[in-house]
Amino acid sequence: MTNPILELRNIRASYGSIEVLHGVNLSIGRGEVVALLGPNGAGKSTMIKVVSGLLRPTSGQLVVGGRDVTGAAANALARTGLCTIPEGRGIFPNLTVRENLLMATYSGHKLSDIEESTYTRFPRLSERRTQLAGTLSGGEQQMLSLARALATNPVILLLDELSMGLAPLIVAELYQQVAAIAAEGVSVLVVEQFARTVLGVADQAVLLAHGKVQVSGKASEIGEDVLAGAYLGS
């Protein structure tokens, strides 16, 4: 932890005049997988929006690789190696699978490389390359969005609610891929409602509630009672 790759320093963020994050501190080391847990309305997705650059914090600093990038545009952050898979399906439903992959070339990788990496990992997508992404099954759509993270070799990966609306079996399969990505040295910040699924993969866990970090520590040390307390609001 001497040299964190991603750091949030006292971040405050608001929608209009309603403040959602009231000073959040967080740091993620190289190759670390951090699980961001918390009940609905805790500010998890807002935090992902701030880190990815979609929402400008009202105060505080966002530091990536030692550089202050507060207020940088999302597209600029994306091109420097921050890969975000947003809530819902991170795909363009009215573009074909191949065109979705073409959009990933903004990261600087060649389309042929991205296609090769994707189709070897997910042969099913190879069969559907000219099909509109919106017509894929939920699991296939999530594979396609993960394919961007796998093929573009990012420095940091942000995952927001990967499991939303998917069968448990598929969720487990997807988290194997996440573990594979982490094994390659990518730092991952993952937001998840299913705490147990993600705690198996994560090194660290951070519990967010009411816009503030309530508990943080090793993933293995976060007990059921702490989770229940945070979710049920003891």
Add this chain to the structure above:
Amino acid sequence: MQELLTFTIIGLSTGAIYAVVASGLVVTYTTSGIFNLAHGATGMLAAFTYWQLRFDWNLPAPIALFITLFVLCPIFGLVTERFVMRGLQGTSEVVKLSVTVALFAFMIGIANWIWPSDSSREAFLKFYEGNKVSIFGINISWHKLITFGCAILVAIVLRLLLFRTRMGVAMRAVVDDRALTELNGGRPDRVAIFAWALSAMLAGLAGILLAGEQQLNIEPLVFLVINAYAAAIIGRLKNLPMTFAGAAVLGLLDAYYLQFSDKSWFPQSIMGFGISGMRASIPTIVLFIALLALPQSRLRAGVVRIREQNKMPAWNTSLLGAVSLIAVVVAISGMLTRSNTLLLLNGFTFAIVALSLVPLTGYAGQMSLAPLTFAGLGAIAMSKLPGDGNLLTLIAAVVIVALVGALVALPAIRLSGIYLALSTAAFAVLVTKLIFNQKQTFMSGNISVPVLDIPFLEINTPRGRLILASIAFSVLGLGVVAIRRSRLGRRLIALKDSPAAAATLGMSLTRTKLAAFAISAGIAACAGALAGDKVSPQQYDFTQSLPIVLLTVVGGVGTVGGALFGGLMLGGNSVLATVVPTLKNVTKILPGTIGVTLGRNPSGAANQIADAYRSLTNRWSLLAFAAAGAIVIWILDAQYVISHWAFFIAGVFWILAVTPNLVGIMQATRTRRIIASIYLGIGVIVSISIDWDNAVDSTGKRLIALILLIALFGVGAQRVAENAPRIHRSSPDVIGLTKDFTDEELDHAERELGVVL
């Protein structure tokens, strides 16, 4: 057979031009969700620019073409996107459409200014004028061949661009999910600029091709290009091949009509109605049919988040407003010259028409581009019905037009947003072209509408009619306020905010929409029926509706005050043109210029001023300061320290520029507060210290100086204060729990919650 073939080729070449225009329209609509009504005007400006370079300055054609299409058009598209359209994200369809109407008015104004139509100009020649080829015995000009070539080229290039290049794929990706495009590393802003630049180039190309066929005139050029809208709708605003097919059909229909209408067997009238306006109406009829064939617009669940907000009007302020409006008109009408009275009367007529948009567009969120058409129908009804203008005639006229309004709305009611707006536009054009030009309606070009006959009152003078119009506006305005406060008003608002939620609560959307259309048509009919003078069909032309819609939205279509503001602005604009003839050209572009700033302030100007005053209500120190300032200005005048003109100008400046800004300034950070205060202070000193009576020689110039002062210092100070970083406020879910509310926080909470004590 030979003849048929010739007309087929003519039709297809017209269709080719429509196709190029329509594809540009589709490009911007799909990437930004903005239906650009000014698209045709862009083509018109490009044609004029090309004419200027090619025929007036005699540049060689390739150079002139290159400059126009590949330099000026992209720059124009870039500027439009960057400074006008980008601010429109998150606004309603009404505002988006109004801004393109503004752009439309602005460009026509510019063209009229730079290339006045009375100057005899060099002819606009076709490409390779005079050259023809003969295919199967039919002569085809090279120009037509080039037109076909361009359309095919456009089709191929667009297809390759949209499906084979990353920029094209990104253009489609932005439509799907703007945020995700950013997360992929794409730049949606650049994509939008590219789309607008491309669209401007396509419009320009079509404009130049069309001018070669039709000659260079502003109106026909703009409106022939508008016909391409029908083609775009056939392609459902996204399908390019269908758009091209639709364009071809339109071009063919036009050519065949031209061919057959010359034949002896072709009817000259149907059931006694002349059909001379038929050819010009074909695209509109096709548009109408295409709109009706559209599938029912789907109800979207979830709250539509829009930036415009209006408060519920209170009875006491509405009554006070109505009474003081009438009092002011009675007071000043005695001092006005006859011509100024007529101009102000005109303003009030516009204001009533604008008022008809408040329940329909402001409350119910349904866009109509045809308010003046209903006013025209009201005028016809009033003059044709027996009774010679007594109150019963007026009521009958209003009821009839309201029924017509509901009837017209019936087929269009399944549509929403842009499609509904276009269908009302189609209705307006059809009425103008097919009904207003019949001998049964506007007999010899104009008809005389009887003055409203009220017992014991003589209102034949212009002054009487002006006072009558102000009373009519006040009464109707109170009626609109009553609607807003009633059960129906809540239904209308529900229709706008969430049709899905309203439907699930068991509300009939159709009936509510019909009611909104009927009420709106009835109010507009009043404006026509109360004309009390000779009126001509030109007054109720579709094109005249556009500035009214625009300025009402600028004033604030959700409020009665906004309608008054919009109507008087339109009336005042013509006052400005008569008072200061040198500014005649400025007044041509004024409504457009005001309108394009809508993106910054989508709730309208009247609303903004009212809001600023409302925020003053429980800040006694600021109120005292505002009152003290006004009294000081009055004392200075009473003591003859300053002249009456300085009193007037400083007074208006104080009321419109200083007072509304006080709260904003107090809320800004310290540095910004000081800058804004100094800035406003300079404005006050300037307005007081200038010797207005002697240094400025005409009333018009003084008024313009006043407007400039307000714009420069008032709006300037507002921007300084508003864009300032706010003093940090605690979040609502923290304050009150861990610490007590401060007075300022209580004020803030009350304003946010809309609780006015």
